[in-house]
Amino acid sequence: xxxxxxxxxxxxxxxxxxxxxxxxxxxxxxxxxxxxxxxxxxxxxxxxxxxxxxxxxxxxxxxxxxxxxxxxxxxxxxxxxxxxxxxxxxxxxxxxxxxxxxxxxxxxxxxxxxxxxxxxxxxxxxxxxxxxxxxxxxxxxxxxxxxxxxxxxxxxxxxxxxxxxxxxxxxxxxxxxxxxxxxxxxxxxxxxxxxxxxxxxxxxxxxxxxxxxxxxxxxxxxxxxxxxxxxxxxxxxxxxxxxxxxxxxxxxxxxxxxxxxxxxxxxxxxxxxxxxxxxxxxxxxxxxxxxxxxxxxxxxxxxxxxxxxxxxxxxxxxxxxxxxxxxxxxxxxxxxxxxxxxxxxxxxxxxxxxxxxxxxxxxxxxxxxxxxxxxxxxxxxxxxxxxxxxxxxxx
Amino acid sequence: xxxxxxxxxxxxxxxxxxxxxxxxxxxxxxxxxxxxxxxxxxxxxxxxxxxxxxxxxxxxxxxxxxxxxxxxxxxxxxxxxxxxxxxxxxxxxxxxxxxx
Numbered sequence: 001x002x003x004x005x006x007x008x009x010x011x012x013x014x015x016x017x018x019x020x021x022x023x024x025x026x027x028x029x030x031x032x033x034x035x036x037x038x039x040x041x042x043x044x045x046x047x048x049x050x051x052x053x054x055x056x057x058x059x060x061x062x063x064x065x066x067x068x069x070x071x072x073x074x075x076x077x078x079x080x081x082x083x084x085x086x087x088x089x090x091x092x093x094x095x096x097x098x099x100x101x102x103x104x105x106x107x108x109x110x111x112x113x114x115x116x117x118x119x120x121x122x123x124x125x126x127x128x129x130x131x132x133x134x135x136x137x138x139x140x141x142x143x144x145x146x147x148x149x150x151x152x153x154x155x156x157x158x159x160x161x162x163x164x165x166x167x168x169x170x171x172x173x174x175x176x177x178x179x180x181x182x183x184x185x186x187x188x189x190x191x192x193x194x195x196x197x198x199x200x201x202x203x204x205x206x207x208x209x210x211x212x213x214x215x216x217x218x219x220x221x222x223x224x225x226x227x228x229x230x231x232x233x234x235x236x237x238x239x240x241x242x243x244x245x246x247x248x249x250x251x252x253x254x255x256x257x258x259x260x261x262x263x264x265x266x267x268x269x270x271x272x273x274x275x276x277x278x279x280x281x282x283x284x285x286x287x288x289x290x291x292x293x294x295x296x297x298x299x300x301x302x303x304x305x306x307x308x309x310x311x312x313x314x315x316x317x318x319x320x321x322x323x324x325x326x327x328x329x330x331x332x333x334x335x336x337x338x339x340x341x342x343x344x345x346x347x348x349x350x351x352x353x354x355x356x357x358x359x360x361x362x363x364x365x366x367x368x369x370x371x372x373x374x375x376x377x378x379x380x381x382x383x384x385x386x387x388x389x390x391x392x393x394x395x
Numbered sequence: 396x397x398x399x400x401x402x403x404x405x406x407x408x409x410x411x412x413x414x415x416x417x418x419x420x421x422x423x424x425x426x427x428x429x430x431x432x433x434x435x436x437x438x439x440x441x442x443x444x445x446x447x448x449x450x451x452x453x454x455x456x457x458x459x460x461x462x463x464x465x466x467x468x469x470x471x472x473x474x475x476x477x478x479x480x481x482x483x484x485x486x487x488x489x490x491x492x493x494x495x
Contacts, residue, residue, distance in 0.1 A: 095409070095410060096409045096410055097408050097409030098409070158408060158409070197407055197408075197411045206413065206414065207413075207414030207415070208411055208412060208413060208414055209411070209412040209413075209414060209416065210409070210410065210411055210412075211410050212410060212412050212416075214410055217400055218400070218401075218406070220403075221401070221402065221403035221406055222403070222406065222409070222410050224403040225403050225406065225408055225409070228403075
């Protein structure tokens, strides 16, 4: 069914169709609408969800952790400072292996205070044990959050997951998307799988302790378990993507390779900018320039080997980083791609980093064209011209 | 004998423990001083039983009498001796106990 929805509306509609047991949330621009619209669905009796209006994002995540630990399907939504306030609880959700699903609307972190898009909030949470999906457009945001439920709750994974959109660019812009029927979503997500420890506790009356003190002799083993969930997610994410495609016709993997096969130069980018960049690829292809694009959908787990394979034939690669990693080297995505390419046999692509779009700074076709021209130059010389350039900042 | 610790694949997922696991953790070896009961002075008021933070004072509800300290879990904090209104509990250094 075709519908016109903003990113926030699409998240809220998907949540209505998923019909989770518990949603605990606190409003924050630009993610407020996700849970605000959803709370209306609760008030209208369209879902059976227990909606917990909490006093902060820290409490929102804490309530989701409690609900999820008791076997409920728990969801929430947030952005920027809200995600930052959840920080310690994010790690607890990851460590306790709780398949909480969160809609994150990417927004810059203070200071200076700013409500517009960059990826510093989500990327800051990359090591917390959450799976992270980025979306190019409203359709992908909708599809991602529906798949997110299945990925997170897969018995081999059991990890929390965030599906993200870009603040305002996707969250507040109306796009047409193909929505699934309520029945189709319900049957795709199914019921949350039972956790054996909980069944034992609740049905057999044997109390359990969650999150007990775990010192030198067991902490490491539990972290290793969480890591195994991430390793297993490498198998589960494409499986769920294929199952989604079989039912609904749109397939999702770790990344999309766009006109990459014979490309000399390519850009790797996450989120909404990939749509703009595809347009530039089309224009430059029409001019006979061999350029292509990688749109990274899954940032955690990081599909290093597959990316290296897909990029092995490229002469030069530009990374578009929508966050300042403050490493005095580059943005955060660049070193991970370099590390992935390091193991390639033979000649490796030249890689240059471009930090762009911080605090919602507009990224135009010309900006991306500039990056492609720079990368093409390096493809021709075969030499790295520099590590990092800032694109769109006033010099 | 060294405790056999579970490998990561053997542990329940996500830091989950069965309830009552503290029973398996005998904290008595933390003790430097142990409480010793002096029956002649004891009036069986059970204040030691109420005050003990570890439930390591055993009393008999039927007879209404103090029975014994559970040295498997008593950490030797001395609260019982401090609270006893009749000085019927004295703290004795474990080394003194060992000598006997």
